[in-house]
Amino acid sequence: MTLLSIDWLLLIEKLILIAIIVFASLGIALYTTFAERKVAAILQDRPGPNRAGPFGLLQPFADGLKLIMKEEIIPSSASKFLFILGPGLAMTAALMTCAVIPWSSHVELFDRKIDLQIADINIGILYVFGVVSLGVYGIMIGGWASNNKFSLMAALRGASQAISYELAMGISLIAVLMISGSLSLKTMVDQQMAPGQLWNVAYQPLGFLIFFICAMAECNRTPFDLPEAENELNFGYHQEYSSMKLGFYLFSEYVNMIMSSAIMASLFFGGFDIPFLDERTLAPNIAAILGVAALLTKIVIFIFVFMWIRWTIPRFRYDQLMNLGWKTLIPLALFNMLVTGAFILWRQGG
Amino acid sequence: MSTTEILFFFLSALALFSAIMVVLSKNPVHSVLWLIAVFFSISGHYILLNAQFLAIVNLIVYAGAIMVLFLFVIMLMNLNAESEPQKHLWMKLAGVVSGGCFFLVLVSLVRQAADMTDKMALMGDGNIGLIKNLGKALFTDFVVPFEITSVLFLSAMVGAVVIGKKE
Incomplete structure (x- = not known):
């Protein structure tokens, strides 16, 4: 009798896949910080970072090196373990989402069919929702453990903002689920890829808008970056943080952005579907690579829109933010759900 | 020992240890964080029973919403270990008595469940969840x-x- 009966090949395959996806996300996040500065520069009519390397392409590495080389300061009155746990949690929660995103169809290597998705679980989108709701702990624990009034205020703001917008997000999601009839992201993408089927955004334009706004609020992006409103709260929940722990907080925002873009692409824009092309006519490996490229293109477009909005719209006031969440988005999402349900019932001829 | 059994014992140990730490922690914020760990290990048990929906809903509702509000209140009231008021002796006594009563009920429940012995939980299959x-x-x-x-x-x-x- 063996001690452990595990399919080792499957384990190795999944581990390699996890490593590739995590490092790819981190790499993209690295360059997203660079893209953010460049986009800001273009929108404000200035050159932006252009000193490190050709076109300033080495800038993110210079920034990262700077953060790592800085002195690590832990306030003496801080709760030490939780102070370190905070940024770690923020980063973990941001990266955990990638487990259920279908990055493409399958590739065939060494006579094995490898799905380019870490786990196709039957509750896929709920898992994303659960992880997102855990992301707020990183902010809360970090803000509280710093033992600083401003950090605590910012952490509480962040938590209440996240909870408020999660509600509208969940309700807008329900309308999508009613159309697809499945919680698995893979099934949802497959449905949108089927010939003669439009992307979900065509059936759920209002739902997509609500989801997009909520995703922006969940990522703490301007105009929803109240937790780090520097003119009211000095610097926000990560005020006491320095060195790479601060870097983790800043970085997790970008990872969150990539993941929410990937989720939006999968839910509403056909995931790795290439428009006007029947992928089944291609060889599976080529289709898989093209699929990854298509999904990445969609993600990049979403990230650009995120940045565009950030550098165009000023920050909300806190009461405006709460009013938008509770009095506009939630009723709209409920209305959207009701209309979708009525429409489905009518189509079924009930 | 199969993977499921290893996971079961690991999760059970984690759940019990975290639950004990919830009670033993002096700092209320630490208690709340240990309680979140308890919810995670219980969700792990749900997954072992192939009740994925229950597992994730347990996480979303308890760990994701209720515990955030708990933390919220505790942080706003600034209940630190130092500022916690010392409880009266009779309060502690009442706590011991009520806790003991609850323990008695639990023990009698476990003893009554004699017909559950020699029965295995459906691990990994059974799809009601x-x-x-x-x-x-x-x-x-x-x-x-x-x-x-x-x-x-x-x-x-x-x-x-x-x-x-x-x-």
Whole structure:
């Protein structure tokens, strides 16, 4: 009798896949910080970072090196373990989402069919929702453990903002689920890829808008970056943080952005579907690579829109933010759900 | 020992240890964080029973929403270990007595469950916990209790708004 009966090949395959996806996300996040500065520069009519390397392409590495080389300061009155746990949690929660995103169809290597998705679980989108709701702990624990009034205020703001917008997000999601009839992201993408089927955004334009706004609020992006409103709260929940722990907080925002873009692409824009092309006519490996490229293109477009909005719209006031969440988005999402349900019932001829 | 058994024992140990730490921690914030760890390990048990929906809903509702509000209140009230008021002796005594009563009930429950011995839980199969079967059961066999619960929730929500609106 063996001690452990595990399919080792499957384990190795999944581990390699996890490593590739995590490092790819981190790499993209690295360059997203660079893209953010460049986009800001273009929108404000200035050159932006252009000193490190050709076109300033080495800038993110210079920034990262700077953060790592800085002195690590832990306030003496801080709760030490939780102070370190905070940024770690923020980063973990941001990266955990990638487990259920279908990055493409399958590739065939060494006579094995490898799905380019870490786990196709039957509750896929709920898992994303659960992880997102855990992301707020990183902010809360970090803000509280710093033992600083401003950090605590910012952490509480962040938590209440996240909870408020999660509600509208969940309700807008329900309308999508009613159309697809499945919680698995893979099934949802497959449905949108089927010939003669439009992307979900065509059936759920209002739902997509609500989801997009909520995703922006969940990522703490301007105009929803109240937790780090520097003119009211000095610097926000990560005020006491320095060195790479601060870097983790800043970085997790970008990872969150990539993941929410990937989720939006999968839910509403056909995931790795290439428009006007029947992928089944291609060889599976080529289709898989093209699929990854298509999904990445969609993600990049979403990230650009995120940045565009950030550098165009000023920050909300806190009461405006709460009013938008509770009095506009939630009723709209409920209305959207009701209309979708009525429409489905009518189509079924009930 | 199969992987499932290893996971079961690991999760059980984690759940018990975290639960004990919830009680033993001096700092209320630490207690809340240990309680979140308990919810995680219980969700792990649900997954072992192939009840994925229950597992994730347990996480979303308890760890994701209720515990955030707990943390919220504790942080706002600034209940630190130092500022916690010392409790009276008779308060501690009452706690011991009520805790002991609860323990008695638990022990009698476990003893009564003698017919459960030699029975194995369905690990990894059994699909009543999957969302499709659960939804069907809720909306056909148990539709009346389900709807009554939703009315209860609605009245609780209205009550919360009324209390919140009171100046």
